Amino acid sequence: MLNYKHLHYFVSVAREGGVIRASERLHLAPQTLSGQILQFEERLGVALFNRSGRRMELTPAGRLALSYAEEIFQTGAELEDILRHGGEERFVTFRVGIADVVPKFIAYRLLAPVLQMPETVRLICQEDRLERLLAEMAIHRLDMVLADRPMPPTTDIKGYSHPLGESGVAFLATPALARKLKGPFPESLQAEPLLLPGKDSSLHGALPRWLDRQGIRMRIVGEFDDSALMKAFGEGGAGLFPVAIASLQDVVAHYQVEQVGATDEIRERFFLISPERRLTHPAARAVSEHAQAGLFAGAG
Structure with missing residues (x-):
């Protein structure tokens, strides 16, 4: 013992x-x-x-x-x-890993229903790179993981990817930078500074490829693993930055920026990754049901 x-x-x-x-x-x-x-x-x-x-x-x-x-x-x-306390404050612990590329407002919207459950839930959130979070899930230290991509096919960790929804992408900028743009979108992006999500993000490759197809060359002035840090630089006027349309209203209100255009040709997808094929944890089921019931409705 x-x-x-x-x-x-x-x-x-x-x-x-x-x-x-x-x-x-x-x-x-x-x-x-x-x-x-x-x-x-x-x-x-x-x-x-x-x-x-x-x-x-x-x-x-x-x-x-x-x-x-x-x-x-x-x-x-x-x-x-x-x-x-005589057992009066019993609660269910729900440990969630959040890939650091997942937008914070999306993570909040997905997890908010957990705190509205009839049971008292203590939500524990851990943010890290997806690979490290999957390793934590494998040893039962996490109940689920939120990510912007399914489990890598090369991983030997047992787990299942449950699609939650997807969203088109909007481009945001400070009002001062937006006023300098010339012409219609997306031609207005030509030669403008771009803040790009880090290499772990699905947008890291998808966004430059889309720009190439449009014949547009932007100046990548920074790459960011942390989505909140990218938005903070955008708020400071360092460049334009992409966000999922599903979080557009939250980002615009919080960072005092404005939309300069959007496209449905680039899609951000979100997944709940669990160690089981069928979701058995009541909080995980609440996340999945809420997302599928309309979180991404109208997101392009």
């Missing part, structure tokens, strides 16, 4: 980066704490740390152990809270 005292010591050393600082926090002698960590490693049969002088760095096994340990202690804290 797992020794939870040793697990607590391990987490403390991992967070502090060494035995000395952890021993001060735990009010233990460094020699005692070091011995406890060695006993823990011997019991598990793996090295959790690489020792470099006083510095202790986690091994791959140590990083995996830390992720599980933090979840164990979080669950323990939740249990204690529930018991202290």
Whole structure:
């Protein structure tokens, strides 16, 4: 059986980066704490740390152990809270991974129904690159992942892609930049500065290809993995930027920009990726049903 005292010591050393600082926090002698960590490693049969002088760095096994340990202690804290309140504040935990290229307003619109469910739901959102989120889902640390593309066909992770909807693309700019554009759309984009979503986004390749077909050459002045950062640069007047029509009204109101044109020839698609073919988590079903019921209606 797992020794939870040793697990607590391990987490403390991992967070502090060494035995000395952890021993001060735990009010233990460094020699005692070091011995406890060695006993823990011997019991598990793996090295959790690489020792470099006083510095202790986690091994791959140590990083995996830390992720599980933090979840164990979080669950323990939740249990204690529930018991202290007589079980009156029970909730369902729903852990969602959000690919960093998914627009924030789209993610909010997709997940908002979760907070309106009859059950009390604690929504935990984790943003990262799609590949890392799928790895987290594979070890059951995420219940689902939101992405702008289905699971890569080359991945060996078991999962299923559920289409949520798709949207045409609009081009936005500050009012000052929009006034400088000449001619009808899309010819008005010729030689203008463009802010391009990063290489993980489906728009990274689709948008330049569409411009080429129109015979238009824009000046790519920046590429952004984070969609919110791209919009912040757009708000500052650095260039035009694309958004899914489904989030157009939210983006225009929030960033004080305006639409200069739109096309249905470029499509942004959104997917719910789950470890199961049929959605069994009630919150995941709520996301899917809400999206299919009309979130993307009128989005082009």
